[in-house]
Amino acid sequence: MKVFAALFIVIASIIGAVNSHVPYKEFEPYPFAANNTCPAYSNSWVSRVRSALRLFGRDRLITDAADLVHYAEDYGHIHHRVPKAVFVPTEANDIATLMRVASLYRFTPDRFQIVVRGGSGNVQGATQTACDSFFTHQILLDTSLLNSIQVSAETAWVGAGASWLSFVEATASENVRPTVIPDYLGLTMGGWIGIGGFGADSAGIGPAIDQVVEIELVTPAGNIITVGPGSDYFKAVRGGMGVFGVMTRIKFLLESNDPATRVYHILTADYEAFFAAMRTFLDLHIPSKFQGLQSFVVPNTPLDLEIFVAPAADLDRVRASVDEVLASNQTYVYYLELQYRGSNPSTVAEVAAMLPPGINPDLIFFSDYPTPVYDNRLKLFTVPALVANGAWYVRHPWGSFAIPDSSAATLKDVINNLDPFVDLGYGLLSIYPYTTNTVATDSFLSVPRSDDYFYLITVGRNDMINTPESLAYMGQDNRDIWNQLVAAGDARIYPSLYMPDFGPQDWQQHFGSSMWADFRRTKKLLDPLFLLGDQRNFGFASLYTLP
Numbered sequence: 422m423k424v425f426a427a428l429f430i431v432i433a434s435i436i437g438a439v440n441s442h443v444p445y446k447e448f449e450p451y452p453f454a455a456n457n458t459c460p461a462y463s464n465s466w467v468s469r470v471r472s473a474l475r476l477f478g479r480d481r482l483i484t485d486a487a488d489l490v491h492y493a494e495d496y497g498h499i500h501h502r503v504p505k506a507v508f509v510p511t512e513a514n515d516i517a518t519l520m521r522v523a524s525l526y527r528f529t530p531d532r533f534q535i536v537v538r539g540g541s542g543n544v545q546g547a548t549q550t551a552c553d554s555f556f557t558h559q560i561l562l563d564t565s566l567l568n569s570i571q572v573s574a575e576t577a578w579v580g581a582g583a584s585w586l587s588f589v590e591a592t593a594s595e596n597v598r599p600t601v602i603p604d605y606l607g608l609t610m611g612g613w614i615g616i617g618g619f620g621a622d623s624a625g626i627g628p629a630i631d632q633v634v635e636i637e638l639v640t641p642a643g644n645i646i647t648v649g650p651g652s653d654y655f656k657a658v659r660g661g662m663g664v665f666g667v668m669t670r671i672k673f674l675l676e677s678n679d680p681a682t683r684v685y686h687i688l689t690a691d692y693e694a695f696f697a698a699m700r701t702f703l704d705l706h707i708p709s710k711f712q713g714l715q716s717f718v719v720p721n722t723p724l725d726l727e728i729f730v731a732p733a734a735d736l737d738r739v740r741a742s743v744d745e746v747l748a749s750n751q752t753y754v755y756y757l758e759l760q761y762r763g764s765n766p767s768t769v770a771e772v773a774a775m776l777p778p779g780i781n782p783d784l785i786f787f788s789d790y791p792t793p794v795y796d797n798r799l800k801l802f803t804v805p806a807l808v809a810n811g812a813w814y815v816r817h818p819w820g821s822f823a824i825p826d827s828s829a830a831t832l833k834d835v836i837n838n839l840d841p842f843v844d845l846g847y848g849l850l851s852i853y854p855y856t857t858n859t860v861a862t863d864s865f866l867s868v869p870r871s872d873d874y875f876y877l878i879t880v881g882r883n884d885m886i887n888t889p890e891s892l893a894y895m896g897q898d899n900r901d902i903w904n905q906l907v908a909a910g911d912a913r914i915y916p917s918l919y920m921p922d923f924g925p926q927d928w929q930q931h932f933g934s935s936m937w938a939d940f941r942r943t944k945k946l947l948d949p950l951f952l953l954g955d956q957r958n959f960g961f962a963s964l965y966t967l968p
Contacts, residue, residue, distance in 0.1 A: 466531040466558055467506045470522060479518035482560075483507040492561055497544030497919060498816045499892065504550040504561040508535075511566045513637065513645045513669040519562070520643035520667075523952045533558035534954040537663040539582065539612025540565075542605070543917045544819045547662070547956045548612075559954055564611055567669055572597065575675055576634055581611030581668040588673075589796055598678035598792075601629045604715075605799045611668040616916045617660045617866040619853060619877055621715040621760055625708030627859035629673075630659040630866055637670040641948040645669075650863065657943050660866030662916055662957060665947045679762040682795040685711075685772050687757040688729070688784040690721070690746050695755035696829050697777050699854040702759065703874060706775055707856075710767070713760030718850035720841045721754045723747060729756055732788035742784040753836060753850075754783075762792060812883050815846070818892060818919035820880035820899035824912050825869035831909040832878065835902055839880070844898060846883030853877040865940055867932045871911040879915075896921050903927070916957065925960035 467484055474480045483489065484506050493501040510516045519535065526532050534556045538548040550559040564582035570591045571578040577599075579588050585599075586606035592598050601622040603613055618629025626632070635649045638658055648655040657665035689695050699716060707714055719725050726743045733739040746754055759772070767775075769785050776782070794801065807813035824832060832852075839845060854876050860868050869875040880902065882895050899920045906912035913931050914923075929937040945964045955961040 464505060466533070469531055470506070470526065470533065470560070473522045473525065474518060477518045477522070479515050481509050481511070481515050481519075483509060483563075492538070492563070493549065495541035495543055495546060495548060496817055497546065497819070498814065499544065499818065499919060500546030500549055502546060502549045502551055505558065507561045507563050509563045509566055513567075513639055516562065516639040516667050516669065517643040517645055519560070520639060520641055520952060523560075524641075524643065524950055527950045527952070531558070532556060533560050535560055535562050535667075535952055536954040536956055537562050537611075537615075537667055538564065539609035539615070540584070540607060542608050542612060544817050544919050545917075545921075545957075547916075549956070550954075551956060556951075556954070562667065564609065564667075564669075567611075569670070572675070576672050577675055578670050578672050579610045580670055581609065581614075583610050584608065585610065585613065586797060586800060589793075592675055593678060593793055596678050597675040598796075599629075600626060600632045600674045600676050602796060603629075606797050607800060607804075610671055610673075614659060614668065614671060615661065615663050617864075619855070619915070621713035621758070621853070623859070624703060624714035624853070624855055625712065625859065627855075627861065628866060630864050631859075631861045632674040633659060633671055634674060635672040636668055638666040638668045640666050641950060641952045653943065653947065656863050657865060657947055659864040662865075664944060664953050664955065664959070664961070666953075678792060679764070680792055681762070682790050682792045683761045683766045683787055684732070684790065684795065685759040685761070685767075685769070685785065685787045686729070686733070687759075687772075687782045688726075688742070688746060688754060689757075689782040690749040690751055690754045691780075691782075692755060692833050694780045694782065695757065696826075697780055698757055698782070699852075700826070700874060701775065701777050701780075702757075703854055703856050710775075711759045711761050714758070714854060716755065716757040716852045716854065718753045718836055718852065719756050721747060721749065721751045726754070730784070730786070733786040735786065739784060739786050746783045752841070760795075812847075812885075815887060816884035816892060817848075818882050818884055818895040818899065819848075819917065820878075820882065820902055820920070821915035821918040822878045822880075822903065822906055822912060823868055823915055824876055824878065824906055825910065826872040826874040826876070828906060828909040828912065829876075831905060832876070835905060842885070844895070845881070846885040848881035848883040851877075851879040851881065853879075865932075865936070865943075867913050867936055869911040869913055877915055882919075895919070924958045928957075928959055 471480055471482050489503050492507055493503040508519055523533060523535060536550050536559050538561055541548045550561050567580040567582035569580045570583055570588055572592055572595050585603055585608050589602060589606055601620050603620045614630055635647055636655060637647045639645055654666055658668055702714055719729055730739045730743055773785055857870055857873055857875055884891050896919055907930060932940055944961055951965045
């Protein structure tokens with residue numbers, strides 16, 4: 422069970438189902454002590470803000486302690502800061518009113534910032550409120566009731582707070598499908614677009630943000646606007662991590678759906694052959710033949726490999742090949758998955774023939790699924806296993822990095838230095854390969870661009886030891902990996918990782934000097950009163966002054 426859970430803990434982000442009052446029902450009961458470090462200021466400011474909202478007929482605040490405690494949680498289970506108040510809008514006009522009230526209070530002792538929360542699938546408290554020396558108060562904005570979905574033939578308007586599961590289900594009923602979806606469908610639309618949105622489908626056509634046609638959003642000035650390519654706001658909120666405006670609805674591209682998905686599984690003990698295979702499929706066969714590609718680094722143990730090969734139709738043959746892999750005595754082996762949706766699937770022999778000359782994997786097999794089942798595989802199969810064995814509730818100090826193809830050798834050293842238990846807690850390493858030129862440049866999603874390919878690496882850690890020392894160790898190990906990848910050249914992070922000291926200099930390294938300057942300039946331009954909070958330590962306070 423433990424390893425079954427580890428199999429799929431390779432997602433970019435994981436969250437619980439949400440509603441306006443109990444947003445983390447799947448995480449509970451989680452035994453945490455709220456650690457809100459804010460000074461014990463009087464809550465009278467909340468009453469005054471509520472009074473102002475009532476004048477506009479838009480009092481959507483939650484202030485009851487029994488409700489607020491549910492917001493002191495995210496998938497990381499590391500930070501547990503209870504907000505003073507949560508605003509739960511049902512339409513864009515609610516948010517516009519909150520922005521205007523925040524502007525009115527901006528130069529008073531009751532000034533407050535707004536922190537936007539989708540589903541809080543991050544691992545470092547980025548969608549929890551906090552106190553800092555610049556703004557005394559923050560209000561959490563819960564987007565979960567902005568969940569409308571309107572499907573047409575080629576696009577859909579989706580509320581920013583809608584879950585991807587509800588979006589996928591709504592489109593499936595019309596025989597269409599979003600062009601890119603996350604592995605875990607419990608994520609919210611706005612939350613995933615806000616950090617970039619990579620999935621297995623992105624291998625051939627790019628991230629989710631490049632499948633967005635238009636966005637309805639509320640500006641920090643309280644204006645409701647609809648924007649598309651060429652707009653400063655369209656660029657800023659896609660990959661902008663919630664600090665430029667509040668997305669309310671997103672128009673997303675659709676494609677025709679197929680009821681069946683075939684998954685091809687390729688296993689090898691040869692690291693170089695593994696990367697050669699990924700490059701070949703990206704170059705020649707995606708998206709022309711296969712719609713998705715993802716890969717994993719698997720502990721080379723009988724139980725781990727049994728879990729990975731369990732879907733095979735010809736399990737006896739597959740198990741014989743697994744015995745040969747085990748005999749290699751390596752700590753890890755490498756596992757690649759290709760996804761095909763359509764009526765003309767390849768045979769195993771045909772897939773083998775697509776591999777580069779001289780590349781002979783230890784094992785190739787396929788498994789078939791109904792597309793709705795495969796798309797929702799984590800929710801249906803993995804999360805129940807994680808809940809059952811407790812891994813869903815432990816702390817998750819993940820590392821998430823992106824590297825150019827030329828850093829593959831450095832990544833091999835990183836992998837070989839990771840102990841499956843001490844460093845990962847039986848979590849799993851994933852490697853998502855992408856073609857660089859499929860990622861557009863009109864957003865704040867920063868990826869390596871020095872090579873034809875880049876790889877998104879998730880170090881899916883479970884803190885099974887659960888001590889302050891173990892958490893500090895894993896956080897420092899993420900820092901060490903980041904430093905090692907930076908030294909190799911053109912490294913990036915994916916903005917869902919645990920690295921407590923990650924600050925402005927690291928963000929500059931991540932964005933590059935030019936994009937970092939543009940990021941800061943755009944913040945000051947689009948949010949001149951600094952109403953949207955800086956929960957990821959961008960250092961925005963240096964751009965502003967208080968009276």
